[in-house]
Amino acid sequence: MRRTRTGWLLLAPSMIILFVVGIVPFIYVLYVGFFDWNLFSASREMTFNGVNNYRQLVFDPLFLDAIWVTIRFTFFAVVSQLIIGFFLAQLLLRDFPGKSFFRTIHTVPLMIAPIAIGAIWRLLTIPGFGPIPYLLDRWFDFEFNIGNNATQAFLAIVIMDIWHWTPFVTLTMLAGLSALPAEPREAAQVDGANSWQIFRFITLPQMQPVVLTVLFIRIMDGLRTVDEINMLTNGGGPGTSTRTIGIHIFRVVFPQTDYGYGSAMSLLTLYLTIVACWFLFVSLTAVRKR
Amino acid sequence: MSDQDSIHHPVEHEVEDDRPHLLPIYTNMFDRVFISVVIMVAIHLFWLRFLEVYLSLYVATIISLVVGYIIIRRG
Amino acid sequence: MKINTRKVLSYAFTYVVWIIVTIVTILPVYWMFVISARSRVELFNAPNLIISSFYTQNYTNVIYDRTFQSYMMNSVIVSTGNAVLVTALALLATYALSRYDLVGKDNIFFTTLTQRMAPPAAFLLPLFLLYTQVFAFGEGRARWDLYDTQIGLILLYCVFNLPFAIWLLKGIIDGIPVELDEAAYVDGATTSMVIRRIILPLAAPGLAVTLILSWVFAWNEYLLAATLTNFNARTITTGLAEFVTVTGTNWGEMAAVAMLTLVPSLIVVAFAQRYLVAGLTFGAVKN
Missing domain, CATH: 1.10.3720.10 (MetI-like)
Known part of the structure; x- marks a missing residue:
């Protein structure tokens, strides 16, 4: 290993930028979170109020509801993606003509801007000229309107997320599956195991690190989804049925200029994701004992 | 570098394993401080939501400091 | 012979699934393209996927x-x-x-x-x-x-x-x-x-x-x-x-x-x- 001073010097520019735009803001809101500070209230000064912001926060029904929506959304979306993605990856494992074509098309949603995804699905589901409500009405006589039906709106954002992120799960699973050694599977086949047993006792344990990594990445992504949902349901409507925590901060808390309260909420949101991020970090790293 | 075939670990997580530990995983100093801060915040939030009507928040602070100390020293 | 039938069936299954997946992936994007190629009046007809005449004004309005x-x-x-x-x-x-x-x-x-x-x-x-x-x-x-x-x-x-x-x-x-x-x-x-x-x-x-x-x-x-x-x-x-x-x-x-x-x-x-x-x-x- 070479002189560490040079190493720190090379690292310095990145660390300074990340510190200034990534950490300083949070030190600042950690401070602001203990104050009552509203630019448009009678007194525009910061007044210290201890943990009042947090006390208000844990009883705030809108905030708790937004967290609950986020968790439900993430749960349904991620579980469906894992199942569908694993299934599709199994089908791609074998060589067949046209495989690379299918795979390339499958990748398309991954790189589209989330806000454009929201626009695409809005055009599909908008009552009036969207094909989905039109066809459902025509074929099944079923009224589909994400503008006033909370359950359907929630369903729509979950389906949109599945459409958006299943390719990621498929491709990652495929890469993991193709890297697996074939010997244990073949040995089990010789011993007369059926395909379910092979999947349950050999493939799944071997795939565990990949599945965990994908799972945690998807959970974190699900918790931070804002753009698509904001665009599709026009800010979390109808009511608060699709208002995730991100949209709540963006559409409700941020415009209110109640800086102390908003700071506390931002910090708490970050806290929740840091805890989730810890699991991702553990699954991404190799342990080295000292 | 890694014993798993299906995944690469670009980063290593250096831990101390020569000490008795309470936590179910091997940790280093940074991990223990991190875990105790996370637990400290969790205790405070829980207290604010459910227990503050009965007991002052300072009790939560004392409890979490004790828990944090145990985790950092023995974890 | 039996093995052969199974193989054909499994290939057919793979193709059917992947053709469906491809259509589901591409159709929403294509639908947006269709909308972008239509004038405001045409939008409210019954949805169909064929672009009869490309209405370029949406693009030119935006680009200029x-x-x-x-x-x-x-x-x-x-x-x-x-x-x-x-x-x-x-x-x-x-x-x-x-x-x-x-x-x-x-x-x-x-x-x-x-x-x-x-x-x-x-x-x-x-x-x-x-x-x-x-x-x-x-x-x-x-x-x-x-x-x-x-x-x-x-x-x-x-x-x-x-x-x-x-x-x-x-x-x-x-x-x-x-x-x-x-x-x-x-x-x-x-x-x-x-x-x-x-x-x-x-x-x-x-x-x-x-x-x-x-x-x-x-x-x-x-x-x-x-x-x-x-x-x-x-x-x-x-x-x-x-x-x-x-x-x-x-x-x-x-x-x-x-x-x-x-x-x-x-x-x-x-x-x-x-x-x-x-x-x-x-x-x-x-x-």
């Missing part, structure tokens, strides 16, 4: 619009500036993290991972306060702050792109044998020579992937751009969202803007497809 042009320019400048900055800084940082025995290295990785995965919504208020209250100099008309500037956005996008680039490049630079560096140092090379002559050429494909993916992430970002810009530095994604908030949305033009936003992404899919998995899993899974 001054506001839209400036949004587009901002997007290009911000993404390019950010991608270049991020790749250059990440190369230096990752070289240090890969080759030097720095104390607390894994804590740096944990912090950067958190920054990459943290919800942008949590950054809105902190960064807004930082940009308007802390990094603000002067008063009145001479006042200068980072709010609503391209530099501000370029720095801002480093929060999630720099960690991403560091994690992705770590695996790539680790893959370059240390012996090459050692040999060069023995011959009297300086650190900067080693990075320029050995690491740069060998890591070039990885750097290109990092550059491209960072560019796309910066291009696609909406939330931070929407709250931390006002007029001067607005990007194309915020422009897209503005179409909806205005009363009486012009769906055709909105679809046209959305189509223009996703063209760069589609080009990326064509070129960087093979590296996408490694990129999105922080180098943990490779194909």
Whole structure:
């Protein structure tokens, strides 16, 4: 290993930028979170109020509801993606003509801007000229309107997320599956195991690190989804049925200029994701004992 | 570098394993401080939501400091 | 004979599933293209997928619009500036993290991972306060702050792109044998020579992937751009969202803007497809 001073010097520019735009803001809101500070209230000064912001926060029904929506959304979306993605990856494992074509098309949603995804699905589901409500009405006589039906709106954002992120799960699973050694599977086949047993006792344990990594990445992504949902349901409507925590901060808390309260909420949101991020970090790293 | 075939670990997580530990995983100093801060915040939030009507928040602070100390020293 | 039938059936099953998946993937995007090629009157007929006459006015209206042009320019400048900055800084940082025995290295990785995965919504208020209250100099008309500037956005996008680039490049630079560096140092090379002559050429494909993916992430970002810009530095994604908030949305033009936003992404899919998995899993899974 070479002189560490040079190493720190090379690292310095990145660390300074990340510190200034990534950490300083949070030190600042950690401070602001203990104050009552509203630019448009009678007194525009910061007044210290201890943990009042947090006390208000844990009883705030809108905030708790937004967290609950986020968790439900993430749960349904991620579980469906894992199942569908694993299934599709199994089908791609074998060589067949046209495989690379299918795979390339499958990748398309991954790189589209989330806000454009929201626009695409809005055009599909908008009552009036969207094909989905039109066809459902025509074929099944079923009224589909994400503008006033909370359950359907929630369903729509979950389906949109599945459409958006299943390719990621498929491709990652495929890469993991193709890297697996074939010997244990073949040995089990010789011993007369059926395909379910092979999947349950050999493939799944071997795939565990990949599945965990994908799972945690998807959970974190699900918790931070804002753009698509904001665009599709026009800010979390109808009511608060699709208002995730991100949209709540963006559409409700941020415009209110109640800086102390908003700071506390931002910090708490970050806290929740840091805890989730810890699991991702553990699954991404190799342990080295000292 | 890694014993798993299906995944690469670009980063290593250096831990101390020569000490008795309470936590179910091997940790280093940074991990223990991190875990105790996370637990400290969790205790405070829980207290604010459910227990503050009965007991002052300072009790939560004392409890979490004790828990944090145990985790950092023995974890 | 029996085995053969089973094989044919299983191939047929695979094809049927994948054709359905392909249609489901492509149809929504195609539908948006159809909308962008229709006039306002045509929209409210029964939905059909055939473009009888291409109505170009949606596109021309948008492209000749001054506001839209400036949004587009901002997007290009911000993404390019950010991608270049991020790749250059990440190369230096990752070289240090890969080759030097720095104390607390894994804590740096944990912090950067958190920054990459943290919800942008949590950054809105902190960064807004930082940009308007802390990094603000002067008063009145001479006042200068980072709010609503391209530099501000370029720095801002480093929060999630720099960690991403560091994690992705770590695996790539680790893959370059240390012996090459050692040999060069023995011959009297300086650190900067080693990075320029050995690491740069060998890591070039990885750097290109990092550059491209960072560019796309910066291009696609909406939330931070929407709250931390006002007029001067607005990007194309915020422009897209503005179409909806205005009363009486012009769906055709909105679809046209959305189509223009996703063209760069589609080009990326064509070129960087093979590296996408490694990129999105922080180098943990490779194909």
